[in-house]
Amino acid sequence: MARRISAPFVATILLVAFCLCGGRPLVAQSQVDSLLDGSSLQDLWVHVNARDWEDLHTHFQDNTYYPADVEWQGTRVRNAAIRVRGVASRNGHKPSFRLDFNRYVTGQTFFGLDALTLDSSWQDPSMITNRLSMALFRRLGIPAPRVAHVRLFAGAGREYVGVYAVTEEVVPSFLRTNFGEDNGYLYEFNHLANDTWGFQDLGPRLGSYVPRFSPKTHDTESVAQLYMPIRDLVERINDAPQSDLESRLSGYLDLDTFILELAIQNFVMQTDGLVGGVGTNNFYLYRFAGKNLSLLIPWDQGNAFGWFDDVPPWWNMDANVLASKIWNEPKYRARYLAALLRVADVVSADDWLLGEAQRDYQQIREAVYADAFAPYPLSQFEQMHASIQQFIRARPDNVRQHVASLGQ
Amino acid sequence: MRLLPLAVVFGMLLSADAERASAQVRMTFDKHPVIEVGNLLTAHIRFKSQVDFREFPEELELSPAKPLVDLHRTRIGLEGRLTRALEYQIEGELSDAGAPWRDAYVQTRSFRQLQVRAGQFKIPFSLDQLTSGMDLDFNYRSLAGSFLAPGRDVGVMAFGRLINDVFRYQAAVFKHGGDNVRESERTDPQADRTYAGRLVVRPWIRSQSVLRTLSAGAAFTSGRLPAGPNGVRGKTVPGDAFFEHLFVNGNRQRIGGEFQWRPLGPVGLQAEFIQVRDQRFGQGIDNEDLPNAYSRGWYASGVWLLTGERKKDARPFLRGGIGAVEIGARVERLASWSHGVNDGSFSSPRAPWVMPRVDDVWTGGVNWYWNEYVKLQANVIRERRREDGHVIIGKGSLWSETFRVQLGF
Numbered sequence: 134m135a136r137r138i139s140a141p142f143v144a145t146i147l148l149v150a151f152c153l154c155g156g157r158p159l160v161a162q163s164q165v166d167s168l169l170d171g172s173s174l175q176d177l178w179v180h181v182n183a184r185d186w187e188d189l190h191t192h193f194q195d196n197t198y199y200p201a202d203v204e205w206q207g208t209r210v211r212n213a214a215i216r217v218r219g220v221a222s223r224n225g226h227k228p229s230f231r232l233d234f235n236r237y238v239t240g241q242t243f244f245g246l247d248a249l250t251l252d253s254s255w256q257d258p259s260m261i262t263n264r265l266s267m268a269l270f271r272r273l274g275i276p277a278p279r280v281a282h283v284r285l286f287a288g289a290g291r292e293y294v295g296v297y298a299v300t301e302e303v304v305p306s307f308l309r310t311n312f313g314e315d316n317g318y319l320y321e322f323n324h325l326a327n328d329t330w331g332f333q334d335l336g337p338r339l340g341s342y343v344p345r346f347s348p349k350t351h352d353t354e355s356v357a358q359l360y361m362p363i364r365d366l367v368e369r370i371n372d373a374p375q376s377d378l379e380s381r382l383s384g385y386l387d388l389d390t391f392i393l394e395l396a397i398q399n400f401v402m403q404t405d406g407l408v409g410g411v412g413t414n415n416f417y418l419y420r421f422a423g424k425n426l427s428l429l430i431p432w433d434q435g436n437a438f439g440w441f442d443d444v445p446p447w448w449n450m451d452a453n454v455l456a457s458k459i460w461n462e463p464k465y466r467a468r469y470l471a472a473l474l475r476v477a478d479v480v481s482a483d484d485w486l487l488g489e490a491q492r493d494y495q496q497i498r499e500a501v502y503a504d505a506f507a508p509y510p511l512s513q514f515e516q517m518h519a520s521i522q523q524f525i526r527a528r529p530d531n532v533r534q535h536v537a538s539l540g541q
Numbered sequence: 542m543r544l545l546p547l548a549v550v551f552g553m554l555l556s557a558d559a560e561r562a563s564a565q566v567r568m569t570f571d572k573h574p575v576i577e578v579g580n581l582l583t584a585h586i587r588f589k590s591q592v593d594f595r596e597f598p599e600e601l602e603l604s605p606a607k608p609l610v611d612l613h614r615t616r617i618g619l620e621g622r623l624t625r626a627l628e629y630q631i632e633g634e635l636s637d638a639g640a641p642w643r644d645a646y647v648q649t650r651s652f653r654q655l656q657v658r659a660g661q662f663k664i665p666f667s668l669d670q671l672t673s674g675m676d677l678d679f680n681y682r683s684l685a686g687s688f689l690a691p692g693r694d695v696g697v698m699a700f701g702r703l704i705n706d707v708f709r710y711q712a713a714v715f716k717h718g719g720d721n722v723r724e725s726e727r728t729d730p731q732a733d734r735t736y737a738g739r740l741v742v743r744p745w746i747r748s749q750s751v752l753r754t755l756s757a758g759a760a761f762t763s764g765r766l767p768a769g770p771n772g773v774r775g776k777t778v779p780g781d782a783f784f785e786h787l788f789v790n791g792n793r794q795r796i797g798g799e800f801q802w803r804p805l806g807p808v809g810l811q812a813e814f815i816q817v818r819d820q821r822f823g824q825g826i827d828n829e830d831l832p833n834a835y836s837r838g839w840y841a842s843g844v845w846l847l848t849g850e851r852k853k854d855a856r857p858f859l860r861g862g863i864g865a866v867e868i869g870a871r872v873e874r875l876a877s878w879s880h881g882v883n884d885g886s887f888s889s890p891r892a893p894w895v896m897p898r899v900d901d902v903w904t905g906g907v908n909w910y911w912n913e914y915v916k917l918q919a920n921v922i923r924e925r926r927r928e929d930g931h932v933i934i935g936k937g938s939l940w941s942e943t944f945r946v947q948l949g950f
Contacts, residue, residue: 182824184769289827289828
């Protein structure tokens with residue numbers, strides 16, 4: 134007679150099996166959450182050969198990778214690669230870095246992350262504008278990289294090299310975390326010098342899209358496979374009648390998500406985003422696996438919170454073809470204004486964003502004061518924080534007043 | 542600019558007797574053009590051309606497909622006598638605009654026991670590397686000869702033949718470590734001198750026995766390595782990187798052994814062994830010393846001239862004969878490794894433990910010498926690549942086919 138296995142016994146076996154096997158990624162994930170959630174200032178130690186550290190500063194214009202080990206909370210992840218990153222912010226005094234964990238070891242991650250950036254906040258004396266912006270995107274349900282601050286130590290002697298913003302990179306691990314897949318097509322948008330492109334139709338030549346969109350997945354596929362869908366999307370945006378954007382873009386771009394992203398960026402006065410002063414900039418494009426549907430993922434919002442002067446939150450909408458059509462069509466304009474009010478409500482509810490800004494300030498202040506490589510005088514750090522907090526206090530009502538002035 | 546001193550010496554010697562010699566210029570053609578300027582100068586004009594047609598295995602993860610046709614070598618040069626005391630050679634590669642000069646040197650000629658050469662020439666190491674590209678038995682040099690030998694540099698060398706040619710020696714000092722190294726090392730201002738020596742013995746050269754043609758030799762180089770990503774290069778037959786790009790610092794030492802024998806008239810045997818040791822002081826992630834990195838290569842080859850004992854005895858193709866036909870085979874290996882224990886860091890250029898990598902290559906070939914100017918060579922090459930003792934997936938049997946048309950005089 135067969136012995137009956139009890140339900141508690143089965144549950145125990147399954148729990149043990151989960152902890153031994155399936156639980157590991159969750160443990161790693163929850164561990165890295167404490168690095169990226171910004172709840173505390175973490176210490177990160179990049180072990181790198183002294184000569185390489187010197188080369189990284191001397192040859193900061195190069196994208197040369199150097200081997201490094203990354204240590205955090207007593208765990209040392211070996212065989213990572215480090216290089217200098219950035220465009221306008223590149224410098225040899227306090228460079229920003231990219232850490233790639235699977236360059237030398239295929240499939241290696243840092244607690245589930247393929248890569249991280251260490252941003253020196255070279256153009257942001259407050260060092261928090263990117264983190265606050267990304268937090269706002271995420272608060273409103275838009276997938277955006279997590280950003281937190283660390284005290285960075287480097288070299289065998291564990292030299293303190295300053296406060297850095299550690300940023301989750303938009304790489305396959307980001308896609309897995311946010312979309313449950315990583316086999317779609319991911320592109321980084323490159324802003325070309327003296328180019329004010331904002332999704333205008335570039336004509337039939339796929340070559341016009343190649344320098345603007347760098348593939349981050351499927352990068353060995355043909356130009357046709359990589360860029361025809363982008364060209365189709367841009368053509369649809371341009372060909373769609375202003376009054377019928379939704380149905381023409383259905384299945385290609387979620388209009389409400391785009392409107393919300395636009396509203397967030399204009400709320401925080403991000404002047405180098407979707408409707409920046411020099412065209413569209415700072416985003417990744419992700420096309421979901423097996424679909425035509427694409428999503429814009431925000432990147433580097435370091436220019437936000439810096440310019441206010443009672444500018445209406447529909448500044449420069451003509452810089453982007455889709456933004457222009459949305460603004461010029463009453464039914465979509467109404468949705469955009471509603472999105473602005475939603476952002477204002479989220480920001481002001483329990484002074485959430487102000488609380489984040491104040492916590493960031495308290496968290497990094499002492500470390501910034503000890504940062505011998507800080508690019509700005511401490512007085513500027515203090516002024517910027519005061520300015521940002523004032524911005525956050527005033528902006529929700531300011532936006533509401535602007536919206537009300539349009540009779541909405 | 543590095544050849545400027547040589548050009549100055551050359552010019553001074555010529556100008557000394559130029560006026561007297563100007564009326565005695567004579568040009569002849571005996572297998573190649575020769576210009577004679579009295580007793581002052583002879584200039585043998587040389588031309589070398591090799592065009593390859595090749596089919597390599599598709600390895601998209603390494604690099605894009607290689608072009609079918611490769612203009613492998615197009616060189617023009619002068620060689621001859623300069624006054625009664627000196628010999629010279631100048632050779633340039635026409636397809637290399639960046640660094641066109643190959644050999645450019647003068648050497649004494651009067652005392653064969655002790656001659657001195659100065660200029661740019663091959664560092665005396667590796668029989669295969671020192672063999673002219675026009676005289677190779679196979680389309681490509683062995684991987685060891687191609688990548689582990691140092692190549693050319695600017696230097697001074699004493700060389701000669703002793704005891705009725707039983708011993709041949711070369712002892713030299715060079716400005717840097719040769720041109721057959723990574724670009725980063727070639728251009729590193731910290732690159733320092735390299736010393737080299739080679740001794741070849743032909744013990745039975747005066748006898749009439751079957752051992753008469755046997756020669757064996759040993760060679761070494763020793764030089765300072767500039768700190769940086771300057772580890773030894775190692776590539777596959779198609780030319781893709783095979784060795785890790787390691788950071789090194791300290792000395793680079795090469796040792797080599799060679800063997801050559803033509804026991805029967807039409808049959809020739811040749812073998813060689815090379816080992817390179819790179820030191821890695823202070824090259825760890827935390828500036829710690831790393832174990833030395835080693836590279837090793839060897840080959841053994843044999844050729845058989847089907848049409849007679851000597852190539853030059855054959856009647857030329859299209860002139861009453863078929864020329865000379867030769868078949869050959871070569872087996873070889875190129876490997877890299879370090880001592881130490883696998884700590885999982887092997888794929889980093891600062892890895893303490895360098896994962897052992899081995900490329901085993903088998904080559905079979907046919908050479909058809911139409912006449913003294915034209916040679917056709919066809920090779921079939923099989924590679925098997927291994928990491929840490931295991932055949933790399935998909936790299937167990939990689940086939941390449943190459944065909945070369947060679948023209949030279």
